[in-house]
Amino acid sequence: MSFDVNQLFDVNQLFAEICEEDNLFAFEGTITSEEINTILENVEARMAELQIDLKHRKKIYNITVECIQNLYHHSDMVPEPLVEKLGKNYGQFVLRRPGNGYFITVGNFVLNEKIKFLSEKIDKLNSLSSDELKEMYKFILNYQKLSSKGGGGLGLIDIVRKSEHKLMYRFYPYNDDYCFYRLDIVI
Amino acid sequence: MDTLSIEGTAKTPTVRFDASKGLIELKGRSIPENSIEFYKPLVEWLESYAKEAKSQSTVNIQLEYFNTSSSKCILDIFKRLEAIHKNGSEVAINWFYDEDDEDMLEAGQDYESIIRVPFRMMEVAAG
Numbered sequence: 239m240s241f242d243v244n245q246l247f248d249v250n251q252l253f254a255e256i257c258e259e260d261n262l263f264a265f266e267g268t269i270t271s272e273e274i275n276t277i278l279e280n281v282e283a284r285m286a287e288l289q290i291d292l293k294h295r296k297k298i299y300n301i302t303v304e305c306i307q308n309l310y311h312h313s314d315m316v317p318e319p320l321v322e323k324l325g326k327n328y329g330q331f332v333l334r335r336p337g338n339g340y341f342i343t344v345g346n347f348v349l350n351e352k353i354k355f356l357s358e359k360i361d362k363l364n365s366l367s368s369d370e371l372k373e374m375y376k377f378i379l380n381y382q383k384l385s386s387k388g389g390g391g392l393g394l395i396d397i398v399r400k401s402e403h404k405l406m407y408r409f410y411p412y413n414d415d416y417c418f419y420r421l422d423i424v425i
Numbered sequence: 426m427d428t429l430s431i432e433g434t435a436k437t438p439t440v441r442f443d444a445s446k447g448l449i450e451l452k453g454r455s456i457p458e459n460s461i462e463f464y465k466p467l468v469e470w471l472e473s474y475a476k477e478a479k480s481q482s483t484v485n486i487q488l489e490y491f492n493t494s495s496s497k498c499i500l501d502i503f504k505r506l507e508a509i510h511k512n513g514s515e516v517a518i519n520w521f522y523d524e525d526d527e528d529m530l531e532a533g534q535d536y537e538s539i540i541r542v543p544f545r546m547m548e549v550a551a552g
Binding site for chain 2: 271
């Protein structure tokens with residue numbers, strides 16, 4: 239992943255661009271516990287309306303839960319100049335259907351110092367076979383303690399396993415401290 | 426000991442733990458943001474039940490969805506049941522999944538490979 243330093247990053251413009259493409263449901267804003275309920279209800283209603291088959295419905299719902307709760311736990315990193323405009327827990331979530339597949343795109347600000355950790359983590363998951371992912375999932379499930387936030391380090395592994403595709407990611411530079419982390423999941 | 430009954434919500438499952446019948450059931454959705462708080466009384470109930478467990482306990486797990494935060498708590502429940510099983514009481518775990526929901530079947534198989542208690546995979550016809 240490389241930065242396009244010539245392009246000034248605008249978070250609302252990025253959201254608008256993502257939404258342009260075959261969007262089925264889109265959310266941007268502050269992620270609260272109540273907002274999680276609303277997003278899940280809306281995604282479920284939209285899938286019922288579109289009569290999406292049970293297999294995809296379950297995968298989309300499960301991945302939505304993990305993505306939205308991940309945003310809830312980790313989206314508290316909005317750069318100071320944007321807090322007034324975006325709020326303190328800003329995240330983006332878009333469900334799209336370009337062609338025959340489904341795409342979930344999520345985004346939130348992260349500290350630049352997290353880029354290396356996140357990139358390495360995703361690259362590692364992308365390099366594993368389904369059997370290796372299963373073994374890694376079971377190992378962490380069995381031996382790693384839950385964090386105080388209730389997360390167990392299993393979210394991304396679960397997303398990769400259910401998606402059955404490689405994860406795609408990008409970091410859009412914002413300033414010296416922050417960037418915007420975008421994750422695309424194919425279902 | 427008292428039966429533990431909790432009504433399900435959009436994010437938490439229906440719980441029915443009945444010591445007199447040796448019946449332990451979880452049904453619905455388990456997707457709370459923080460599952461530790463929800464599962465604490467369930468684990469505590471099982472700790473008490475372990476002291477007076479029926480000779481045979483039936484465990485029915487029928488979850489439509491569960492998040493990764495719940496997955497560790499569910500394993501914790503299974504570990505308590507494994508301890509009861511080790512102490513000589515019979516424990517049978519029925520893991521229900523919708524046909525076409527291979528992810529839920531696989532989740533049951535993941536638990537089955539970690540926990541030394543007999544699992545039965547129960548396919549439910551899509552309604």
